[in-house]
Amino acid sequence: MEQETKELRKAGLKVTHPRMRILQIFEDEDARHLTAEDIYKRLLADQEDIGLATVYRVLTQFEAAGIVVKHNFEGGQAVYELDRGKHHDHMIDVDSGKVIEFVSEEIERLQHEIAARHGYVIEDHSLVLYVRPKKGAK
16 A cells, blocks of 8 residues: 555655555556456445546546556557556457567667668657467467
8 A cells, every 4th residue: 555655646646545446456456458447347346436437537647647558459448557667569369359568679679770760769659469369379
């Protein structure tokens, strides 16, 4: 709880019960990418009296404060993940919707080389690969 309180205060947000609970859900969940509905269902399961509108409002505040990153992957709902400051890219399994995080130094290097070749410096980027399991692969 102390860590969550520090994070909220550092972001300039008051420590409220809904903010604390939503932050705890991000910290506790195995799934790193959650929709607002996922969070709401977890709150309901824990018998919390926090509405879906409040969940959306808190997520918007967290995004503005840099606590979470919002992703709008094609064909799906917006998903949120804690912003831990480490860059990574994503693969989306188009059959299951599963989100897979990965880091590739080679891809990062190539992107910078390509930008430099065209006279640019990368300020920020997002790479999302939409994938399907190979036939016969598990």
